[in-house]
Amino acid sequence: MTYRSEADFLKQYNARDYDSPLVTVDVAIFTLHEGALQVLLVERGDFPHKGRWALPGGFIDIHSDDDLDACAHRKLKEKTGVAAPLLEQVCSKGNGLRDPRGWSVTALYMALIPHAPTADFVASVNDARWWPLDQLGGIELAFDHRSLIATARERLKNKTAYTVLPVHVLKRPFTLTQLQRAFEQLMDATLEKKSFRRRILNAEILEEVGEGIPEGGRGRPAALYQPATGSEQHLFARVFGEGL
Amino acid sequence: MTYRSEADFLKQYNARDYDSPLVTVDVAIFTLHEGALQVLLVERGDFPHKGRWALPGGFIDIHSDDDLDACAHRKLKEKTGVAAPLLEQVCSKGNGLRDPRGWSVTALYMALIPHAPTADFVASVNDARWWPLDQLGGIELAFDHRSLIATARERLKNKTAYTVLPVHVLKRPFTLTQLQRAFEQLMDATLEKKSFRRRILNAEILEEVGEGIPEGGRGRPAALYQPATGSEQHLFARVFGEGL
DNA sequence: CTGTATTGTTGGCTAACTGCCACTATATAG
DNA sequence: CTATATAGTGGCAGTTAGCCAACAATACAG
CATH class of the missing domain: 3.90.79.10 (Nucleoside Triphosphate Pyrophosphohydrolase)
Structure with a gap:
C-alpha cells in the first residue's frame, strides 16, 4: 500500500x-x-x-x-x-x-x-x-x-557513591551519623567518619537546624541537618567525584 | 471472567x-x-x-x-x-x-x-x-x-567522565594525545595533559605497542597504545572517581 | 647541514584531599 | 561520682591534582 x-x-x-x-x-x-x-x-x-x-x-x-x-x-x-x-x-x-x-x-x-x-x-x-x-x-x-x-x-x-541520594530515605531533620548509616547501608560498605563529614559539609548541601538526640538515642546530642533551601537540585545531581 | x-x-x-x-x-x-x-x-x-x-x-x-x-x-x-x-x-x-x-x-x-x-x-x-x-x-x-x-x-x-569509553571511538593503536582529544570532545571540556596521562597510565588499562607518527602528523613520534589484553571488562566499568 | 616549528614526554613544585586515629565534649544510667 | 555511649575535632602522613617549564625527537625550509 x-x-x-x-x-x-x-x-x-x-x-x-x-x-x-x-x-x-x-x-x-x-x-x-x-x-x-x-x-x-x-x-x-x-x-x-x-x-x-x-x-x-x-x-x-x-x-x-x-x-x-x-x-x-x-x-x-x-x-x-x-x-x-x-x-x-x-x-x-x-x-x-x-x-x-x-x-x-x-x-x-x-x-x-x-x-x-x-x-x-x-x-x-x-x-x-x-x-x-x-x-x-x-x-x-x-x-x-x-x-x-x-x-x-x-x-x-x-x-549513592556520587550523589546525596540517601537523604531521601531519612525523616527530617537528621543527624550526620544517621546520614552516614544510610550511605553505608545503601552502598553496602563502611565509611570513615571524619572523611564522610568533611565531604558532606564541604559540599554545602545541608543546613544545620539546631541539635538534639534522636529518639531512643544516647550520648552527646548531635547537630540536626536538613537539605539546604535552594539545594533541591543538588539532591539529584552528582555531588561527589567530579571525574577527570 | x-x-x-x-x-x-x-x-x-x-x-x-x-x-x-x-x-x-x-x-x-x-x-x-x-x-x-x-x-x-x-x-x-x-x-x-x-x-x-x-x-x-x-x-x-x-x-x-x-x-x-x-x-x-x-x-x-x-x-x-x-x-x-x-x-x-x-x-x-x-x-x-x-x-x-x-x-x-x-x-x-x-x-x-x-x-x-x-x-x-x-x-x-x-x-x-x-x-x-x-x-x-x-x-x-x-x-x-x-x-x-x-x-x-x-x-x-x-x-566519559568516569570510564574509558572514548577508546571505543579510536582506531587501534592510538596515541595518548589522540585519546585525550577524544575525551575532550566527548566531555566538551579541556583536560590538563600531565594529569590526564597520569590517570590513564595509572589505571593500567592500556598497553604500549611500539611508537610512530599518526598519519598526517608532525613532530616527535608518539608511543602507541591499545587496550591491555584482559582489560576488556574495564572498558565498560567505572575507572575514574571511585566516589566516597 | 642548520635552524625552526611542531608535537611528545617528563620532572618537580604547591595545594588540596584522604585515610587514620587519638583526643575532647556532652549526654544518660546506676 | 563513675562508667558508658555517642558526637565532634585536631593533626599528620601519604596520595592526588593542577600547573608549567624543560627536554626530546621528528619534519621541513633554506
Missing part, C-alpha cells in the same frame, strides 16, 4: 497488524528500616502468577497516563500515597520469556522514601508489605521481578 | 483487549571525525515522517528478537555492519505525542564506533549518513529524535 501524504497515511493507518509487545511499568520502592534495606511488594490478586509477590506496577493506561514518568508516579502513589521526590527510571527490559502472556517490555523505575508502615498508606492496599532484601530468597516472586529488584538495587548502590 | 489456574488463565488469555502502546528501539550511533562529534541518521523512506532524518531503529520483531538488547544489536548491524563493543541502553521514553500513530514507547540505545564512511557499511543502506551534531539545527528530524539525540549525547558526556 502506498500513501500520498502524511495525512493520507494516518487516515488509513491502524495498528492491528503489528505483533506488538505488552508494555508495563514497574516501580521498586526502597526504604531503610531497622537496619535493613527493604522493598515494597504487592501480593498479586490475579492471574498470571496469582499469589506471588510482585513490584507495584502494571500496564500503561494510554488514556490517562501522559508519559512513562507519569505512569510511574501514578503507580507509586496508588501504593504509597506518596509523591516521592526521588523516582527515576532505571532501565527497560524486554524479552519473550519474562511474562507467560508473551513478548513484553517493562520500564523499571526506582523510588526511595522514608519508612512508614504500609498501614499508613492508601487504605485499599492491604496486600502490600515491606520485604527486607535479604529475606527475598525464601519467597516466590512474580515474573522476572527478582532480577528487576537486583538491577534496581545495583543502581541504587552506584548512585 | 475468573480462572481456576495459571494454565486455565493462559488458555483463555489473549492480548487483543489491551490498548497497548507501540514499541520501538532506536540507536544513536556516535563517532568522532574531523574534530566533530557525529551521529548516524537515516532518511525515512516511508510514512510517517517520510523524508525526514531519523535514528536507525524501528519496531521490535517479537519473532526473531530474543530481547531488547538483541533488537538493538540487530538494528546497529543492519545500518553499519558493525558488531559494536559499546552498545548500551540509555533510557526509554513514552508518551502519546511522539509518534503520530499514537501512544508509543521507544527504548533508546547508544553506540560508539570508530569512524568509517557510510559507503563502507552494508551496501543496501544508501540513505544513511553521518551528521555533525552542531549541524542538526538546520534539518528536519523525525518524531522526537532531536530530543533523543540530546539525551544520548548527555549520557555520553557523563559516562
Whole structure:
C-alpha cells in the first residue's frame, strides 16, 4: 500500500497488524528500616502468577497516563500515597520469556522514601508489605521481578557513591551519623567518619537546624541537618567525584 | 471472567483487549571525525515522517528478537555492519505525542564506533549518513529524535567522565594525545595533559605497542597504545572517581 | 647541514584531599 | 561520682591534582 501524504497515511493507518509487545511499568520502592534495606511488594490478586509477590506496577493506561514518568508516579502513589521526590527510571527490559502472556517490555523505575508502615498508606492496599532484601530468597516472586529488584538495587548502590541520594530515605531533620548509616547501608560498605563529614559539609548541601538526640538515642546530642533551601537540585545531581 | 489456574488463565488469555502502546528501539550511533562529534541518521523512506532524518531503529520483531538488547544489536548491524563493543541502553521514553500513530514507547540505545564512511557499511543502506551534531539545527528530524539525540549525547558526556569509553571511538593503536582529544570532545571540556596521562597510565588499562607518527602528523613520534589484553571488562566499568 | 616549528614526554613544585586515629565534649544510667 | 555511649575535632602522613617549564625527537625550509 502506498500513501500520498502524511495525512493520507494516518487516515488509513491502524495498528492491528503489528505483533506488538505488552508494555508495563514497574516501580521498586526502597526504604531503610531497622537496619535493613527493604522493598515494597504487592501480593498479586490475579492471574498470571496469582499469589506471588510482585513490584507495584502494571500496564500503561494510554488514556490517562501522559508519559512513562507519569505512569510511574501514578503507580507509586496508588501504593504509597506518596509523591516521592526521588523516582527515576532505571532501565527497560524486554524479552519473550519474562511474562507467560508473551513478548513484553517493562520500564523499571526506582523510588526511595522514608519508612512508614504500609498501614499508613492508601487504605485499599492491604496486600502490600515491606520485604527486607535479604529475606527475598525464601519467597516466590512474580515474573522476572527478582532480577528487576537486583538491577534496581545495583543502581541504587552506584548512585549513592556520587550523589546525596540517601537523604531521601531519612525523616527530617537528621543527624550526620544517621546520614552516614544510610550511605553505608545503601552502598553496602563502611565509611570513615571524619572523611564522610568533611565531604558532606564541604559540599554545602545541608543546613544545620539546631541539635538534639534522636529518639531512643544516647550520648552527646548531635547537630540536626536538613537539605539546604535552594539545594533541591543538588539532591539529584552528582555531588561527589567530579571525574577527570 | 475468573480462572481456576495459571494454565486455565493462559488458555483463555489473549492480548487483543489491551490498548497497548507501540514499541520501538532506536540507536544513536556516535563517532568522532574531523574534530566533530557525529551521529548516524537515516532518511525515512516511508510514512510517517517520510523524508525526514531519523535514528536507525524501528519496531521490535517479537519473532526473531530474543530481547531488547538483541533488537538493538540487530538494528546497529543492519545500518553499519558493525558488531559494536559499546552498545548500551540509555533510557526509554513514552508518551502519546511522539509518534503520530499514537501512544508509543521507544527504548533508546547508544553506540560508539570508530569512524568509517557510510559507503563502507552494508551496501543496501544508501540513505544513511553521518551528521555533525552542531549541524542538526538546520534539518528536519523525525518524531522526537532531536530530543533523543540530546539525551544520548548527555549520557555520553557523563559516562566519559568516569570510564574509558572514548577508546571505543579510536582506531587501534592510538596515541595518548589522540585519546585525550577524544575525551575532550566527548566531555566538551579541556583536560590538563600531565594529569590526564597520569590517570590513564595509572589505571593500567592500556598497553604500549611500539611508537610512530599518526598519519598526517608532525613532530616527535608518539608511543602507541591499545587496550591491555584482559582489560576488556574495564572498558565498560567505572575507572575514574571511585566516589566516597 | 642548520635552524625552526611542531608535537611528545617528563620532572618537580604547591595545594588540596584522604585515610587514620587519638583526643575532647556532652549526654544518660546506676 | 563513675562508667558508658555517642558526637565532634585536631593533626599528620601519604596520595592526588593542577600547573608549567624543560627536554626530546621528528619534519621541513633554506
